[in-house]
Amino acid sequence: MKGLRWRYTRLPSQMEDAQYGEDDEEEDKDEKNEAVAAPVPDPEDPVEPQLTEASQVLGASDIRQLSLHLPPRVTGHPWNLAFSTSKDGFSLRRLYRQMESCSGPVLLVLRDQEGQVFGAFLSSALRLSKGFYGTGETFLFSFSPQLKVFKWTGSNSFFVKGDWDSLMMGSGSGQFGLWLDGDLYHGRSHPCETFNNEVLARQEQFYTRELEAWVLS
Known part of the structure; x- marks a missing residue:
């Protein structure tokens, strides 16, 4: 019991x-x-850049996302459209001419025939050069569809090189992160040591639908 x-x-x-x-x-x-x-x-909103003209490549959300990865020295500076294929045609020589009076860093953006948007931030203005130039602020990016930014790895200093026939950004082992022909219409993208990037377009070879060069100063 x-x-x-x-x-x-x-x-x-x-x-x-x-x-x-x-x-x-x-x-x-x-x-x-x-x-x-x-x-x-929400974190404190960054200073949203002011564009002198509407972009035919980047949307408002794209611009906000990219602005978060730009160096502090360009924060608050307006984006001035120095070149666009829709107005100036498909010509690298014309791009160089448009850049002659520019000294600030450049945001190069393009959309290919498949609708992929990608490009590069260049620490200084585009120009003809015998060798590579630029600084570690330079980077490549791609919206695929979310933004991916490929910063400098420190492996080499092959940032930007431009001659009359082509424009190259990032290099290593004979490959270029972003390469454009003299007509700006034919392009290629490969992984490279400078930025350890992925292929920026959907395929290694692409055709440009629209290209813009913005001077950030």
Whole structure:
């Protein structure tokens, strides 16, 4: 009888303990759910760049995302459209001419025939050169469809090189991160040591639909 009474007197307590344990678990779950559901405060909005003209390549969201990866020295500077294939034609020589009076860094953006948007931020203005020039601020990017930015790896200093027949950005082992022909219409993109980038377009060889060069100064 004592054993039965002991079991009888202990059973409600055990049931209560179990019930309390379940209640505690439910409360913990509720607290966790509340913690997950709690809104995360938005970070301070960056200074949104002002464009002198509407871009035919970048949307408002693209511009905001790219601006987060630009060096601080260009923050707050307007984006001036120095060249676009829709107005100036498909000509690298014309691009160089348009850049002769520019000294600030350049954002080169393009959309290919398959609709892929990608490009490069160049730490200084585009120009003819016998060798590579630029600084570690230079990077490549691609919206595929989310923005991917490929910064300088430090492996080499093959940032930008331009001659009359082609424009090259990033290099290593005979491959270029972004390469454009003299007509700006034919292009190629390969992984390269300078930026450890992926292929920026959907395929290694691409055809340009629209290209813009923005001077950020």
